[in-house]
Amino acid sequence: MEKIEDKNQQPEEEQVVNPWEVSAKDGGKIDYDKLIDKFGCQRLDQPFVDRVQRLTSRPPHVFLRRGVFFAHRDFNDILDAYERGEKFYLYTGRGPSSEALHLGHLIPFMFTKYLQDAFKVPLVIQLTDDEKCMWKNLSVEESQRLARENAKDIIACGFDISKTFIFSDFDYVGGAFYKNMVKVAKCVTYNKVVGIFGFTGEDHIGKVSFPPVQAVPSFPSSFPHLFSGKDYLRCLIPCAIDQDPYFRMTRDVAPRIGYHKPALIESLFFPALQGENGKMSASDPNSAIYVTDSAKDIKYKVNKHAFTGGQESIEKHRQYGANLEVDIPIKYLSFFLEDDAELEHIKKEYGAGRMLTGEVKKRLTEVLTELVERHRRARAAVTDEMVDAFMAVRPLPNMFD
Amino acid sequence: MQLKSLTSGKAHETSFHSSRYLQLPLFLPFISALTQKLTGTMGYSKDQLLARLKELQIEFSQYEHPVVLTVEAQAKYVGNLGGALSKNLFLKDKKHRYYVVSALADTKVDLKVLSQRLGLGKGGLRMAPEEALGEILQVPLGCVTPFAVVNESARHVSLLLDQGFKNQECCFFHPLANDMSISLNAHGLDKFLKSIGRNPSYIDLEANPPVGKDQPPDLAAYVPSDSPVLSDLSEKAPSSQDSTGDSVGAATKTAAFTAKAIKPSGNAKNVKEKSADSARPSIPAADAGKFVEELLDRASALLLSEISEDSIKQHGGQLGAEVANNVKKCLREDLKNLATIFKNTAYTEGFYAGTRCQPRRL
Numbered sequence: 168m169e170k171i172e173d174k175n176q177q178p179e180e181e182q183v184v185n186p187w188e189v190s191a192k193d194g195g196k197i198d199y200d201k202l203i204d205k206f207g208c209q210r211l212d213q214p215f216v217d218r219v220q221r222l223t224s225r226p227p228h229v230f231l232r233r234g235v236f237f238a239h240r241d242f243n244d245i246l247d248a249y250e251r252g253e254k255f256y257l258y259t260g261r262g263p264s265s266e267a268l269h270l271g272h273l274i275p276f277m278f279t280k281y282l283q284d285a286f287k288v289p290l291v292i293q294l295t296d297d298e299k300c301m302w303k304n305l306s307v308e309e310s311q312r313l314a315r316e317n318a319k320d321i322i323a324c325g326f327d328i329s330k331t332f333i334f335s336d337f338d339y340v341g342g343a344f345y346k347n348m349v350k351v352a353k354c355v356t357y358n359k360v361v362g363i364f365g366f367t368g369e370d371h372i373g374k375v376s377f378p379p380v381q382a383v384p385s386f387p388s389s390f391p392h393l394f395s396g397k398d399y400l401r402c403l404i405p406c407a408i409d410q411d412p413y414f415r416m417t418r419d420v421a422p423r424i425g426y427h428k429p430a431l432i433e434s435l436f437f438p439a440l441q442g443e444n445g446k447m448s449a450s451d452p453n454s455a456i457y458v459t460d461s462a463k464d465i466k467y468k469v470n471k472h473a474f475t476g477g478q479e480s481i482e483k484h485r486q487y488g489a490n491l492e493v494d495i496p497i498k499y500l501s502f503f504l505e506d507d508a509e510l511e512h513i514k515k516e517y518g519a520g521r522m523l524t525g526e527v528k529k530r531l532t533e534v535l536t537e538l539v540e541r542h543r544r545a546r547a548a549v550t551d552e553m554v555d556a557f558m559a560v561r562p563l564p565n566m567f568d
Numbered sequence: 569m570q571l572k573s574l575t576s577g578k579a580h581e582t583s584f585h586s587s588r589y590l591q592l593p594l595f596l597p598f599i600s601a602l603t604q605k606l607t608g609t610m611g612y613s614k615d616q617l618l619a620r621l622k623e624l625q626i627e628f629s630q631y632e633h634p635v636v637l638t639v640e641a642q643a644k645y646v647g648n649l650g651g652a653l654s655k656n657l658f659l660k661d662k663k664h665r666y667y668v669v670s671a672l673a674d675t676k677v678d679l680k681v682l683s684q685r686l687g688l689g690k691g692g693l694r695m696a697p698e699e700a701l702g703e704i705l706q707v708p709l710g711c712v713t714p715f716a717v718v719n720e721s722a723r724h725v726s727l728l729l730d731q732g733f734k735n736q737e738c739c740f741f742h743p744l745a746n747d748m749s750i751s752l753n754a755h756g757l758d759k760f761l762k763s764i765g766r767n768p769s770y771i772d773l774e775a776n777p778p779v780g781k782d783q784p785p786d787l788a789a790y791v792p793s794d795s796p797v798l799s800d801l802s803e804k805a806p807s808s809q810d811s812t813g814d815s816v817g818a819a820t821k822t823a824a825f826t827a828k829a830i831k832p833s834g835n836a837k838n839v840k841e842k843s844a845d846s847a848r849p850s851i852p853a854a855d856a857g858k859f860v861e862e863l864l865d866r867a868s869a870l871l872l873s874e875i876s877e878d879s880i881k882q883h884g885g886q887l888g889a890e891v892a893n894n895v896k897k898c899l900r901e902d903l904k905n906l907a908t909i910f911k912n913t914a915y916t917e918g919f920y921a922g923t924r925c926q927p928r929r930l
Contacts, residue, residue, distance in 0.1 A: 327911065328912040556920070
């Protein structure tokens with residue numbers, strides 16, 4: 168049996184990780200080992216990465232190689248089934264709370280695209296416009312509008328339209344999807360959901376009844392136009408580790424209503440420019456790199472706002488080397504610099520003090536600018552008609568090809 | 569169903585070919601003006617518009633008069649004929665996005681309020697410069713009209729219509745020329761706009777709702793989300809394998825033009841122009857020719873950078889194999905992404921056509 172987290176038992180000085188709050192102990196770094204332990208998921212270690220490489224006959228994604236996606240639940244079952252010839256589908260999503268997407272938002276989508284290409288499986292993407300309407304007090308129209316705008320950035324990550332279904336809750340909830348929502352809701356008591364998500368008597372009933380909406384895309388029968396007759400189909404959910412509570416609840420309910428438990432593959436948090444202790448926030452545009460930033464903006468933000476582990480003076484730096492543990496440019500490069508050898512070289516030289524912070528920052532600026540430019544060009548090719556097509560309730564006959 | 573004169577297709581082709589041979593660091597505004605001038609000669613004419621209205625069976629009356637440049641002047645000729653006069657503003661924001669605001673002559677339009685409601689801040693809206701009238705709306709001075717959005721060049725222009733039009737029996741607009749006014753009712757205008765793929769929506773232009781942290785700008789949806797005309801599908805030399813860290817910097821290597829970069833970019837050595845056609849937003853064509861050209865351009869740019877005196881010295885006879893390997897390694901992901909965009913665009917075209925397909929006649 169898996170541990171279901173009871174939020175009320177968390178002592179004060181522990182780190183807090185749930186869908187609405189992420190904070191480290193004493194303003195320090197998030198302890199991921201402790202998190203894995205507390206949540207009860209597994210580490211995604213090197214044998215896994217090698218196995219993925221073998222099964223997909225291609226080099227594993229940079230996020231796997233660098234341990235960005237570092238934890239999982241039942242990913243081995245997915246791989247076992249895949250080896251036997253049984254397919255699965257992917258499920259990920261976004262809460263469209265703002266128009267401006269930053270690189271941290273793109274990470275699960277970049278990884279999901281890789282999974283779609285490598286395993287040749289279909290994907291459903293949920294836009295929780297209802298959640299944002301409720302939690303951020305947006306109007307229904309505004310949250311729907313943001314959902315469509317975000318859909319464009321998501322599409323720009325390169326998903327294959329013949330294998331991808333994007334839906335917004337306001338548009339899609341109903342029919343078979345709603346039937347599953349009720350089935351799930353019947354299995355979770357009010358006390359349980361308060362324990363998992365920390366709702367209080369002051370929270371409105373919309374919030375309390377939301378969790379089934381995010382749970383139910385894990386079940387293939389929620390999408391009769393895609394998976395009818397395929398009730399056995401497994402689901403793999405790439406997400407950031409703060410979403411774990413939703414899916415712990417889902418995994419607890421699944422066997423009780425006769426479905427496979429969804430598998431998860433979870434990522435670290437993307438650090439803010441100001442450092443691990445900083446918070447990326449929409450109100451501080453300098454805390455993150457946005458997909459709408461120009462090359463000039465990126466250069467400015469990296470040069471002026473990235474927290475570095477370099478020493479105060481060049482002499483000290485040459486003597487002691489950089490502190491790679493806290494250095495943000497190195498961290499960002501480990502997310503986005505494809506070439507393993509080059510990254511190793513930079514880390515070695517920078518850590519020894521032979522390379523200066525300015526050079527590292529310059530390389531980072533190049534990498535980020537290329538990434539953002541590529542995204543922007545792809546984004547410009549996305550039209551409203553394309554969004555309509557991605558979001559249309561239509562069959563995907565070639566979804567496993 | 570948009571009427572495009574046959575000649576406009578040719579004008580596009582001409583500009584595409586001529587700009588391909590001009591492989592110099594060209595300044596963006598120059599290219600913008602050039603391609604728009606070439607397409608500008610093919611703007612919709614008054615007669616074409618009137619014919620189209622008749623074709624769509626939209627009821628309207630037309631009145632010829634001497635050329636007028638203002639609402640007051642127009643009123644002298646058609647002011648007593650029962651219809652309401654309109655005033656039309658052509659506006660621009662700081663990010664070079666354009667808006668046509670069409671309102672009843674006595675509706676008060678406050679640009680500061682409108683700017684805030686659109687989410688552009690307090691001073692975000694200005695009157696558009698005269699040249700933009702000709703380039704984008706393709707109408708003469710004093711002739712701004714909602715009908716101008718029929719032109720390709722005005723694809724990105726956002727149209728804001730006064731809800732006051734709906735209460736009038738009919739309203740006067742210029743039919744792309746100042747020597748005539750036509751009067752029609754809001755239904756007729758809607759029918760026309762729908763026929764060119766526009767979704768007409770009317771707003772209360774005099775409203776002044778608060779805009780703040782918890783009250784998002786209510787007209788934010790009217791801000792054009794796609795970047796205007798020129799941009800995107802121009803090349804960059806792939807920088808992924810360049811580890812020499814030369815000092816020219818990120819801007820050179822990745823100098824893809826976007827709508828923001830409307831200033832002379834001396835760094836644009838590696839960038840070639842594409843025709844204005846390629847960045848059209850709604851219903852773009854999945855053009856196999858353009859797609860292949862882009863793939864070939866990238867591959868050849870990479871090849872050129874791989875083959876140098878040094879690399880010849882280093883690899884000698886093996887250079888072919890070495891370069892082939894590198895090209896594959898560097899371009900694989902890039903080209904797959906381009907191919908996916910192409911596939912998605914083609915699928916979307918097909919999907920759009922499919923949803924409007926007429927059932928087979930039995």
